Amino acid sequence: MDAVGGALFPRDSVRYGVTWFPSVPVHGQPGDFQMLGQDLTVTHPLWTDPCDALSITGGIRNRLIDTDASLPDSGQPVPADLWDINLGLRYARLLDNGWTAGGGVSVGSASDHPFAGLAEMNVGVNGMLRVPQGDHNAWLFSLMYSPTSQLNFPIPMVAFSWNPSPEFHANIGLPFMITWRPTEDWQFTASYMLISTIHVKAQYRLARWLSAFAAFDSSSEAYMLLDRPEENDRFFLYDQRASLGLQTLLDRHWTASLSGGYVFNRYMFEGTSFTTSSSNKVDLGDGPFVSLNLAVRY
Numbered sequence: 001m002d003a004v005g006g007a008l009f010p011r012d013s014v015r016y017g018v019t020w021f022p023s024v025p026v027h028g029q030p031g032d033f034q035m036l037g038q039d040l041t042v043t044h045p046l047w048t049d050p051c052d053a054l055s056i057t058g059g060i061r062n063r064l065i066d067t068d069a070s071l072p073d074s075g076q077p078v079p080a081d082l083w084d085i086n087l088g089l090r091y092a093r094l095l096d097n098g099w100t101a102g103g104g105v106s107v108g109s110a111s112d113h114p115f116a117g118l119a120e121m122n123v124g125v126n127g128m129l130r131v132p133q134g135d136h137n138a139w140l141f142s143l144m145y146s147p148t149s150q151l152n153f154p155i156p157m158v159a160f161s162w163n164p165s166p167e168f169h170a171n172i173g174l175p176f177m178i179t180w181r182p183t184e185d186w187q188f189t190a191s192y193m194l195i196s197t198i199h200v201k202a203q204y205r206l207a208r209w210l211s212a213f214a215a216f217d218s219s220s221e222a223y224m225l226l227d228r229p230e231e232n233d234r235f236f237l238y239d240q241r242a243s244l245g246l247q248t249l250l251d252r253h254w255t256a257s258l259s260g261g262y263v264f265n266r267y268m269f270e271g272t273s274f275t276t277s278s279s280n281k282v283d284l285g286d287g288p289f290v291s292l293n294l295a296v297r298y
Contacts, residue, residue: 010055010090013043017293021263023066024285031068033078033284038062051094057106058087061221063237071270073280074229078268079112082223082235084148086110088124103127110148113226120224122147136163140171148222148234150195150274195274196220196238209249215259217241220274232272239266241289253296260290 016039023034041059048054061084069078086108094100104126111120124146131139138161145154159173171177176192185205192198198218205211220238228235245259269281 010043010045010053011298012045013041013295013297015039015041015293015295017291019289019291021289022287024266024287026067026069027283027285028072029069029282033065033067033069035066036064053090053092055090056088057090057104059108060085061110063221069268069282071268071280071282074270076225076227076229076270078282079223079225079235082110082112082221083114084108084110084221084223085114086124092128098132100130101128110221110223111226112223116226119231120226122224124148130161133160137161140173148224150197150220150222152234152273155194203247211247213245213247213257213259215241215243215245215261217243222274225270228270230272233270234272235268235270236274237268239263239284243289243291245291253298255295257293258291259293260288263287263289 018039019037021035021037023032026033039059039061041057043055043057045053045055061082063082065078065080065082067078070076071078086106088104088106088108090102090104092100092102106124107121108124109115109121113120115121124144126142126144128140128142131141133139140157140159140161142157142159143154144157146152149155155174157174159171159175162170162172167181169177169179174194176190178188178190180188182188187203188201189203190200196218197220198216200217201213201215203211203213218240220236222234222236225233225235241261241263243259243261245257247255247257249255264286266284266286267281268284269276269279271279
């Protein structure tokens, strides 16, 4: 979603997060499941002027899994180590008529054995056109393709960017997004992307440098395992999370947040698409989690 609707002229940023999921039972199988996840993303502008911007993006995701569970149909053990490593370029240009066009490409590997071969590598592309409507609003036309998304085919999207006041912004369409700041201290955000990617967050400022928040997230991850039965198969992790946390502004550029909560409706499966989750599926127990996130932006 960020690749399509994120900042057209980005600044330097680095984000790192670590999340621990303690041991929970595996339904229908002996043994437990626990996981430690780490995420790192980087954005660096290579070249900018008032009308053009070229930036490089990168990301590393790692999942360390401790379990004896196996996929019931194929008998394949659940991998102990998953990686998603990618590197990409984004370009945006402000056209003479006031429209903005942009796009990006990324190359990477999401697998238990990243870059083991061409079958374990993936290429994602996206394009965007912003057509202003009046002084504050705009139509957003975009096309996105990622082989590790829930829908692994090109997705055309249309949204209307509505900005009736500095306190309210909404993208009505796909991707859907709302940001509302009713007072100086409260902020509400919500977003949705096909098929089941949801983020809802309410944040309250306790002091100039400290905020409390509550959030709900529904999301999935996909990997191309080296020993998958079919080349088009992908290994999915899916869960829903409710969390509470604190976010602090360390200085003008650094922020940190600590949160904890409950993860539920949690399962793993291997199939050709997210809609085939009823086969080769492992259901996991509900349980707590704790997460630490750091970010710096210049």
